[in-house]
Amino acid sequence: MKIPIDKPVLVTSALPYVNGECHIGHLRTYVPADIYVRMLRKMGYNVRFISGSDTHGTPIVLSAEAQGITPEKVVEKYHEHFKQVFKTLKVDFDYYGQTDSESNHVRTDKIVNKLIEKDYVYKKVVKQAYCNTCGRFLPDRYVEGKCLHCGAIARGDECDQGCGKHLEPSEIIEPKCKICGNDAVFKEQEQFFFALSTFAEFLSSYLDKLGGTLNARNYAREWVKKELLDWCITRNLEWGVKFPGSEDLVVYVWVDAPIGYISFTEELLKGNGDWKKYWKDDEAAIVHFIGTDIIYHHCIFWPAMLKGAEYSLPDAVVASGMVKINGEKFSKSRGNVIWTTEFLERFHPDTLRYYLVAQSSHTKELDFSWDSYSMRVNNELVGVLGNLVHRVLTFARKNYAVVPEGDIEKEVFATIETRRAEVVNAVEEYEFKKLVDAVMALADFGNRFFHREEPWHLIKQGEEGRARAGLVIKNALQLLKAVCILLEPVMPEKMEEMWHQIGMESDVHSVKLDELMVPIESGQALGKPKMLFKRIET
RNA sequence: AGCGGGGUAGGGUAGUUAGGAGAUCCCGUCGGGCUCAUAACCCGGAGACCGGUGGUUCGAAUCCACCCUCCGCUACCA
Numbered sequence: 001m002k003i004p005i006d007k008p009v010l011v012t013s014a015l016p017y018v019n020g021e022c023h024i025g026h027l028r029t030y031v032p033a034d035i036y037v038r039m040l041r042k043m044g045y046n047v048r049f050i051s052g053s054d055t056h057g058t059p060i061v062l063s064a065e066a067q068g069i070t071p072e073k074v075v076e077k078y079h080e081h082f083k084q085v086f087k088t089l090k091v092d093f094d095y096y097g098q099t100d101s102e103s104n105h106v107r108t109d110k111i112v113n114k115l116i117e118k119d120y121v122y123k124k125v126v127k128q129a130y131c132n133t134c135g136r137f138l139p140d141r142y143v144e145g146k147c148l149h150c151g152a153i154a155r156g157d158e159c160d161q162g163c164g165k166h167l168e169p170s171e172i173i174e175p176k177c178k179i180c181g182n183d184a185v186f187k188e189q190e191q192f193f194f195a196l197s198t199f200a201e202f203l204s205s206y207l208d209k210l211g212g213t214l215n216a217r218n219y220a221r222e223w224v225k226k227e228l229l230d231w232c233i234t235r236n237l238e239w240g241v242k243f244p245g246s247e248d249l250v251v252y253v254w255v256d257a258p259i260g261y262i263s264f265t266e267e268l269l270k271g272n273g274d275w276k277k278y279w280k281d282d283e284a285a286i287v288h289f290i291g292t293d294i295i296y297h298h299c300i301f302w303p304a305m306l307k308g309a310e311y312s313l314p315d316a317v318v319a320s321g322m323v324k325i326n327g328e329k330f331s332k333s334r335g336n337v338i339w340t341t342e343f344l345e346r347f348h349p350d351t352l353r354y355y356l357v358a359q360s361s362h363t364k365e366l367d368f369s370w371d372s373y374s375m376r377v378n379n380e381l382v383g384v385l386g387n388l389v390h391r392v393l394t395f396a397r398k399n400y401a402v403v404p405e406g407d408i409e410k411e412v413f414a415t416i417e418t419r420r421a422e423v424v425n426a427v428e429e430y431e432f433k434k435l436v437d438a439v440m441a442l443a444d445f446g447n448r449f450f451h452r453e454e455p456w457h458l459i460k461q462g463e464e465g466r467a468r469a470g471l472v473i474k475n476a477l478q479l480l481k482a483v484c485i486l487l488e489p490v491m492p493e494k495m496e497e498m499w500h501q502i503g504m505e506s507d508v509h510s511v512k513l514d515e516l517m518v519p520i521e522s523g524q525a526l527g528k529p530k531m532l533f534k535r536i537e538t
Numbered sequence: 539a540g541c542g543g544g545g546u547a548g549g550g551u552a553g554u555u556a557g558g559a560g561a562u563c564c565c566g567u568c569g570g571g572c573u574c575a576u577a578a579c580c581c582g583g584a585g586a587c588c589g590g591u592g593g594u595u596c597g598a599a600u601c602c603a604c605c606c607u608c609c610g611c612u613a614c615c616a
Contacts, residue, residue: 014616015616016616017615017616022616023616025616026616027616028616029616057614058614059615139614214555215542215543218542218543219541219542219611222541222542222611222612223612223613225541226540226541226612229613231613231614232614235614252614253614254613254614290616291616292610292611292616293611293615293616294615294616296612296613296614297613297614300613301613320616321543322610322616323616329609329610330616359550359551360550360551361551361552363543364543364544365543365544365609365610367550371565372550372565375550375564375565376564378576379564379565380564382576382578383576383578383579384578384579386575386576386578387575387576387578387579388575388579389575390574390575390576390578391574391575391576391578391579392574392575393575394574394575395574395575396574398574399574433551433552434552437552437563441563447579447580448579448580448581450574450575450579450580451572451574451579451580451581452580454572454574455574456572456573456574459574529575531576532576533576534576535576535578
């Protein structure tokens with residue numbers, strides 16, 4: 001999606017649910033979002049980048065009980081953990097909030113009230129599992145029993161091990177509480193529903209215009225084509241945002257979580273009303289980065305809610321594929337998981353950022369393996385990129401110490417221009433693999449250029465040869481400069497290092513794409529070549 | 539069961555939206571080169587009936603039909 005250059009952009013990244021540590025699956029969303037933002041800024045856009053911790057819901061309450069602490073404590077612990085991870089990984093949010101903030105309570109209350117006022121919310125009595133031992137109502141996933149149809153063990157609202165039929169919760173026989181293992185009973189209970197079904201037509205035309213990745217639209221369309229069911233938006237919990245006018249109900253976590261996008265914008269722009277440009281007046285482009293697992297919530301539920309409460313709608317939803325490990329699904333219980341902090345204790349964050357986008361295209365599933373990771377690092381980062389920087393700099397330092405005299409060849413500028421166009425194109429398509437492939441092709445060209453021109457021979461051929469070798473070096477340095485600018489969004493730390501090695505003094509993070517065509521200055525002192533990437537020995 | 543996404547050389551992967559020359563790239567493999575460089579880098583070769591069958595077309599990996607096969611999803615789970 002091409003956004004007009006003068007339009008402000010709000011990029012959001014899905015809210016991590018803070019009841020556990022960050023694993024590399026999470027990063028498939030945050031890292032590309034950060035790359036996207038950095039690249040948009042290089043292209044000249046005015047961008048705000050926000051996210052925050054999703055703090056409510058039953059799992060956090062249970063987690064707190066299990067640890068004998070308050071939900072606040074659980075939230076605080078993992079909230080800080082995620083902030084730290086993002087800092088280390090250079091996922092650089094303008095604002096990272098959390099959904100239990102005062103402003104999110106207020107904003108949620110306003111939105112829900114608006115929905116009530118406009119008659120999109122109604123009361124209904126439902127049968128719900130209740131555990132006498134725990135003394136609480138049980139969400140579907142915490143109820144287990146036998147399937148009405150085939151007698152197999154059924155969980156929640158589905159007979160997942162037997163006939164696969166969808167079950168009404170009350171159709172489960174001999175329900176048990178999964179938390180304590182004791183018998184549960186079904187009780188009648190008054191809940192509130194959001195009339196999602198009335199938005200079917202709106203959603204259908206909305207999805208036709210929605211930007212972002214195809215997987216998000218297609219998946220959402222399927223739901224709209226089928227029958228949309230109204231959504232129960234209240235829960236019997238203490239922890240959460242109180243449902244207006246009720247003492248014992250909170251809103252369902254998927255109501256107040258996305259509203260966080262709005263309240264974080266408010267918090268970022270502190271009270272001056274500027275948030276309305278983004279969420280009320282349609283003056284900005286809103287781009288959501290999410291994982292494919294929450295497409296439903298972002299492409300169906302969320303737009304309907306915004307529409308109902310009269311807010312601006314997202315312009316694009318970018319959904320990344322899930323991460324697998326060695327061909328297997330992520331599973332904390334089976335230990336098939338890679339924790340981000342453990343990974344970062346051993347390897348540089350930039351190599352992980354690179355791998356996550358280089359390994360597979362954004363919407364497809366990414367199968368992590370240590371083999372493919374070390375192969376990419378060794379062959380591409382060390383062999384192609386690191387080696388190019390090192391060979392050019394070593395040669396240049398030894399023979400010139402500064403950037404030599406000479407003009408940039410047409411061929412070099414033309415190649416840079418071609419790759420720049422590919423990169424911009426990739427950004428607009430949300431294809432981050434194409435982005436790194438294009439830049440690496442530029443580095444590849446650098447190696448071929450350097451080899452073809454043989455400066456190590458030229459340098460031995462008198463004054464004229466020395467001048468020609470200098471020209472080659474200057475051109476090679478120009479290519480390095482270009483690679484550096486284009487790859488900074490992917491590997492911000494390493495490219496900053498490289499930037500200084502080639503003698504640049506400006507801030508590579510804020511340098512714009514226009515700099516690509518500015519010749520590197522002759523006479524500029526070159527830094528000491530230091531290996532950018534280390535080989536991974538396997 | 540329905541729906542969604544895949545099946546392309548030994549492994550991985552691009553290309554399929556808008557059908558066109560010898561089907562991309564990486565690893566591995568074989569041969570050669572270079573020696574500035576982190577045993578890196580450069581050049582060349584071998585290796586694919588693009589899951590199957592049938593169809594549309596001057597022309598299909600790309601479009602259509604049917605089939606085989608793998609994976610995921612089906613609402614409160616990144």
